Every structure is written in C-alpha cells, then in structure tokens.
Amino acid sequence: MYVELKNVNKKFGNFTAAENxxxxxxxxxxxxxxxxxxxxxxxxxxxxxxxxxPDSGDIxxxxxxxxxxxxxxxxxxxxxxxxxxxxxxxxxENIAFGLEIQKKDKxxxxxxxxxxxxxxxMEGFENxxxxxxxxGQKQRVAFARALAPNPHLLLLDEPFAAIDAKVRKExxxxxxxxxxxxxxxxxxxxxxxxxxxxxADKIIIVNxxxxxxxxxxxxxxxxxxxxxxxxxxxxAVEIENYGNFHGFKIENGFEKALIRPEFVRISKIEDxxxxxxxxxxxxxxxxxxxxxxxxxxxVRGKSFLAYHSLEEAPIFAGEKVxxxxxxxxxxxxxxxxxxxNASLKNEQEFSI
Amino acid sequence: MEKSFVKKILIFLGILFLAIMLVLPLVSVLFHAFExxxxxxxxxxxxxxxxxxxxxxxxxxxxxxxxxxxxxIFASFLITKFSFRFKKIFxxxxxxxxxVSPVVAGLMLIFAFGKRGWLGPVLxxxxxxIIFDIPGILIxxxxxxxxxVFREIAPLMQTQGTEEEEAAAMMGAxxxxxxxxxxxxxxxxxxxxxxxxxxxxxxGEFGAxxxxxGHLREKTNTMTLYxxxxxxxxxxxxxxxxxxxxxxxxxxxxxxxxxxxxxxxxWEDK
Numbered sequence: 001m002y003v004e005l006k007n008v009n010k011k012f013g014n015f016t017a018a019e020n021x022x023x024x025x026x027x028x029x030x031x032x033x034x035x036x037x038x039x040x041x042x043x044x045x046x047x048x049x050x051x052x053x054p055d056s057g058d059i060x061x062x063x064x065x066x067x068x069x070x071x072x073x074x075x076x077x078x079x080x081x082x083x084x085x086x087x088x089x090x091x092x093e094n095i096a097f098g099l100e101i102q103k104k105d106k107x108x109x110x111x112x113x114x115x116x117x118x119x120x121x122m123e124g125f126e127n128x129x130x131x132x133x134x135x136g137q138k139q140r141v142a143f144a145r146a147l148a149p150n151p152h153l154l155l156l157d158e159p160f161a162a163i164d165a166k167v168r169k170e171x172x173x174x175x176x177x178x179x180x181x182x183x184x185x186x187x188x189x190x191x192x193x194x195x196x197x198x199x200a201d202k203i204i205i206v207n208x209x210x211x212x213x214x215x216x217x218x219x220x221x222x223x224x225x226x227x228x229x230x231x232x233x234x235x236a237v238e239i240e241n242y243g244n245f246h247g248f249k250i251e252n253g254f255e256k257a258l259i260r261p262e263f264v265r266i267s268k269i270e271d272x273x274x275x276x277x278x279x280x281x282x283x284x285x286x287x288x289x290x291x292x293x294x295x296x297x298x299v300r301g302k303s304f305l306a307y308h309s310l311e312e313a314p315i316f317a318g319e320k321v322x323x324x325x326x327x328x329x330x331x332x333x334x335x336x337x338x339x340x341n342a343s344l345k346n347e348q349e350f351s352i
Numbered sequence: 353m354e355k356s357f358v359k360k361i362l363i364f365l366g367i368l369f370l371a372i373m374l375v376l377p378l379v380s381v382l383f384h385a386f387e388x389x390x391x392x393x394x395x396x397x398x399x400x401x402x403x404x405x406x407x408x409x410x411x412x413x414x415x416x417x418x419x420x421x422x423x424x425i426f427a428s429f430l431i432t433k434f435s436f437r438f439k440k441i442f443x444x445x446x447x448x449x450x451x452v453s454p455v456v457a458g459l460m461l462i463f464a465f466g467k468r469g470w471l472g473p474v475l476x477x478x479x480x481x482i483i484f485d486i487p488g489i490l491i492x493x494x495x496x497x498x499x500x501v502f503r504e505i506a507p508l509m510q511t512q513g514t515e516e517e518e519a520a521a522m523m524g525a526x527x528x529x530x531x532x533x534x535x536x537x538x539x540x541x542x543x544x545x546x547x548x549x550x551x552x553x554x555x556g557e558f559g560a561x562x563x564x565x566g567h568l569r570e571k572t573n574t575m576t577l578y579x580x581x582x583x584x585x586x587x588x589x590x591x592x593x594x595x596x597x598x599x600x601x602x603x604x605x606x607x608x609x610x611x612x613x614x615x616x617x618x619w620e621d622k
Contacts, residue, residue, distance in 0.1 A: 049522065050522075051518060051522070071521060071522045072521065072522060072523060072524030072525075073524075076522065077522075078518075078519065078522045080515045080518070080519060081515075082513075082515060084513075084515030084516045084518065084519040085516075086516055086519075086520070086533075086534055087512075087516070087538060088537040088538060097520065097523060097525075097533075098523035098524070101520075101523050101524045101525050101529070102524065145519075149523060149524075
C-alpha cells in the first residue's frame with residue numbers, strides 16, 4: 001500500500017473532524033474520498049498533505065511515517081479547491097514556481113514547464129494570467145503546477161466543484177486519463193457521488209469524521225455497508241411502513257426502508273405483467289432527464305422516484321399506473337439489508 | 353429632457369460647492385503665500401524655525417508610515433491568516449485611534465507617558481522623556497494614524513484567503529519567500545495606498561501633537577503647530593507660506609494615492 005492512514009483522529013475544539021480513520025490507497029490508483037459537507041473529508045486530505053496535524057494515529061506514505069514531516073518534504077502535489085493559482089504570475093511562472101523553489105536550473109525548468117503545459121493542453125497560454133483563464137483552464141494549470149516538482153502523490157480538494165456542469169464531466173474524464181497516463185497515486189475529495197463513481201478506482205465514504213465504507217464504485221453501489229452509505233449513494237427515497245406494499249413484510253428490527261429509482265418499474269395498467277406483485281399508484285410528476293423520464297409516483301400515500309424509458313409508452317402526470325417494486329433496502333441504525341419482492345418470486349415460479 | 357436638466361443642476365451645484373469649499377481656499381493659500389513676492393516666501397520658509405518644523409513633521413510622518421506599515425502588515429497577517437481567541441476584540445481595538453478625537457488621544461498619551469502618568473516613573477528611571485519631547489510627537493503621530501494601513505490591506509487579504517500561501521508552502525517556499533513572492537505582490541498597491549493615506553494624515557496631524565508637544569520652538573514644533581503660532585502672531589504671509597508647503601506635499605501625495613488606488617482597483621478586479 002502506498003498511502004496508509006492508521007487510526008487517525010482529529011478534533012477542532014468540540015468538533016470531531018476525524019475519528020479512527022483508517023484506509024489505504026495502492027500505488028498508481030485513484031481514490032475518491034466521498035462525503036457530505038462537514039463530513040471531515042477535506043480535513044483528512046489536509047492531514048495527508050501536512051496542512052493539518054492529526055491528534056493521534058499514523059499517516060504513512062511509501063512505507064515512511066510522515067506525521068512529523070513538513071508538507072514540502074512529503075513529495076505531495078496539492079490541487080486546491082479554488083486552484084489557488086498565484087494571481088500575479090503567468091501560467092508559465094505558476095507552473096515554474098515549485099521548481100524555482102527547488103533551485104533547478106533555468107533550462108531544466110523551461111523544459112519541464114513546457115512538457116507540463118503540453119500535458120494539460122495549455123499551449124499558447126503560457127503568458128496569460130489566472131484572471132484571463134476559464135475555470136477549466138485554471139484547473140488544468142493548477143494540476144500542472146502540482147505535478148511540476150514530480151510528486152509521488154497527488155491530492156485534489158474538490159477538484160471540480162468550481163466548474164460549470166458542462167465542462168465538469170469532460171474535465172473529469174480528462175483528469176482520470178491524465179492521472180493514469182502519468183501513473184501518479186492520487187486522492188481526491190468530493191461531495192458528488194457521480195463524480196466519485198466515475199473518476200475513482202476506489203471510493204472511501206466518510207460521514208461525521210468516520211469511514212462508512214470502502215470499496216470500488218460498483219461494490220459500494222450494489223452493497224452499501226451502512227445505512228448512511230445506502231442513503232447517500234443513489235437517489236434513494238426513505239419510506240416507513242414498507243410492510244404495506246405487496247410482497248414486503250415488516251422484518252424485526254428494521255423500521256424503515258429505502259427505495260432506489262432502479263428498483264421500481266412503472267407501466268401502464270394495461271401493460272402490467274405481475275398483477276399480484278404490483279401496486280397501483282398515481283403519477284405526481286414527470287421530468288425529463290435526458291436518457292429517461294424521472295417519474296414521481298405516489299403509492300399508498302408514499303412518494304418515490306422511478307425511471308421510465310423514452311422507448312416505452314409515455315406516462316403523464318395524474319395518470320393511474322402499475323408500480324412494481326422489485327426490491328428495497330431495509331435499515332436501522334446499524335445495518336442495511338436488501339430484500340426482494342416475495343410475491344414477485346412466487347409469480348415467477350408460477351409462470352414457469 | 354428633464355433628466356439632463358437635473359443632471360446639469362447637479363453638476364453646477366457640485367462644481368460650485370467644490371469651488372467655494374476647496375479651490376478658493378487652496379488658491380488663496382498659494383496666492384497669499386506669494387503675495388509679497390518670492391523673496392518673502394523663501395525667507396519665511398527658510399528660517400531656522402520653519403526648517404526645524406518641516407524636519408520634525410517629515411520625521412514624524414516617516415515614522416508613522418514605517419511603523420504603521422510594518423504593524424499593518426503583521427496585524428493583517430494575524431487577523432486574516434490565523435484564527436485565535438479575542439480576534440474580534442483585537443480588530444476592534446485597532447480602530448480606537450480613529451474613533452477618539454486626536455485631542456483626547458493626546459491627553460491619553462500624557463496620562464500614560466507623562467511625568468505623573470503610569471509609565472512616568474519607569475521613564476524617569478530610564479532617564480528618558482517622551483511627553484513634551486520629540487518621541488512624544490512621534491508616538492502621537494503614529495497613534496492617530498495607527499489603523500490606516502491595516503484597514504486598507506486587511507479586507508484585501510481576507511478576500512484573497514490563505515490558499516495561495518498554502519500552495520507556496522506545500523512547494524517548499526519558506527515564509528520570507530512566501531511573503532516576498534506571493535503575499536506582498538498581491539497587496540502591494542493597497543499597501544501603498546494605505547501608506548500614502550497614513551502619510552497625508554500624519555502631515556496634517558494637529559490635535560494630539562498640539563497637546564503633547566508643549567510648543568517648544570525649534571524643538572517640538574511641527575509644521576501645523578508652527579502655522580498656528582505664526583497665525584496667532586499675525587505673521588500672515590509666513591503662515592500662508594508655510595501652509596503652502598504642506599499643501600504642496602499633500603497634493604503630491606494625493607496624486608500618488610490616486611495612482612495607487614487606480615492600480616489597486618485594477619488589481620482587485622482580477
């Protein structure tokens with residue numbers, strides 16, 4: 001393991017920013033620390049960087065304990081949330097700064113900076129100043145500046161938060177590609193699950209200063225380990241009295257359930273396939289989401305979301321529809337459990 | 353139609369006001385200064401007393417600029433880049449000199465540093481004197497201009513945040529290098545503007561200095577105090593001549609300040 005945190009704790013006054021944080025990131029991989037704002041994710045990143053000191057616990061980079069090491073000795077490149085480009089310097093000077101501090105010779109600096117400018121696709125912008133760049137361009141420059149002194153580890157704090165949605169997706173792919181191309185171990189922080197899922201090899205979900213779950217995006221999505229992970233990932237809607245729905249019984253110890261849109265199929269009543277497993281519901285609202293329609297449906301006084309393909313017969317607000325809930329997550333304060341629609345199982349058995 | 357009429361009236365009133373309140377007195381000072389010819393002018397500003405006063409004023413202003421620039425930078429750094437207890441109170445205290453009348457400020461200093469003041473015995477023991485002496489003039493001038501530089505650069509540093517400094521630190525820059533290459537270039541115009549403001553305020557200081565100086569001729573008289581003395585002694589030509597020197601210095605600073613303000617604004621817009 002290249003980067004390792006072992007039982008790291010950090011408090012700011014009464015506020016616990018990190019409690020027994022332990023995780024590791026293998027060499028050459030891209031890890032995403034995902035959590036809501038105030039979850040402590042940025043503090044964790046800043047502790048790895050050495051901008052904050054842990055109260056206890058070890059931070060290990062490349063088998064060396066770095067707790068006592070000052071930030072600049074850790075071989076880290078850091079990309080700040082608002083890029084923190086030096087505003088009075090040109091793009092070239094920004095990227096060259098770290099190398100100049102290291103007192104590299106002029107031709108080396110020149111070559112290295114040009115190499116990086118090429119890497120981030122900013123040729124021709126060498127003499128621009130930060131205020132003359134767009135958000136995406138600033139991000140690229142910040143990235144190049146962090147990479148210039150050849151760090152072993154790249155840390156990125158909410159790298160896409162300040163960029164508009166359109167460019168964000170593009171930049172995300174670019175970043176992932178470039179990180180892989182350079183082969184540098186990277187950790188980024190985000191509050192956006194989509195961003196984490198798309199860019200990271202491994203996601204570390206953090207909430208209230210604790211690690212909730214660590215895994216690949218698919219693992220986390222499929223098997224949320226904690227109630228928080230289940231609620232935070234996917235557009236789950238929380239419902240009570242889930243035993244009222246066809247095919248689901250109240251289980252001991254689980255009072256609430258989560259339904260993700262992918263767990264629900266909505267069809268016109270005449271197209272209903274499994275009548276015993278299905279419910280009748282009323283469409284509260286329909287919104288276009290690009291590849292599909294997002295439908296807000298009300299069943300027995302509970303509203304939740306479902307997707308509806310554009311290829312199928314269109315559904316309109318106010319319409320009575322058939323609603324099939326395939327499965328749901330039951331959860332209490334500690335555990336999450338996936339249960340499937342029991343009636344559906346029976347129906348499928350009958351029909352065979 | 354009506355709009356342009358209102359506009360014209362407002363412009364007219366504005367110019368009239370400026371002419372009566374500013375231009376007229378300004379021109380009259382210069383006019384009276386040279387009324388009796390250039391010789392009288394030169395004579396009244398080149399006598400021992402006038403030169404001494406000019407010297408003291410410049411020293412006091414210089415001391416104020418240096419002390420408050422240094423203090424302003426440190427205080428802004430402290431307030432904006434660190435967090436600590438009593439930060440609000442600290443920031444409030446810095447403003448006290450602007451809030452109290454300079455005369456009161458002078459009295460406060462007398463109570464603190466005077467012979468019967470709290471620090472009087474200590475100063476006596478050390479064999480130095482502050483009140484009714486040059487150090488007192490310097491302290492009074494520094495005191496009344498205390499927050500000016502700080503007030504100019506602190507808000508700027510606040511909006512700029514600490515990320516740039518952190519970024520530089522992460523790359524291994526030491527604090528001096530960070531200040532020289534990152535912080536200072538980012539605040540230099542605001543700093544210059546604040547210093548100029550401080551200088552013009554220091555040159556014109558009268559109240560606190562008047563209380564503290566004791567009006568010892570050729571020793572603790574500043575330009576403003578000297579002008580008052582001349583005026584009270586009906587040496588009007590000399591009073592105007594000395595005043596005109598102050599006016600000219602102030603105008604020069606004003607021009608520099610305007611340039612700095614323009615540059616600072618351009619800088620901030622980035």
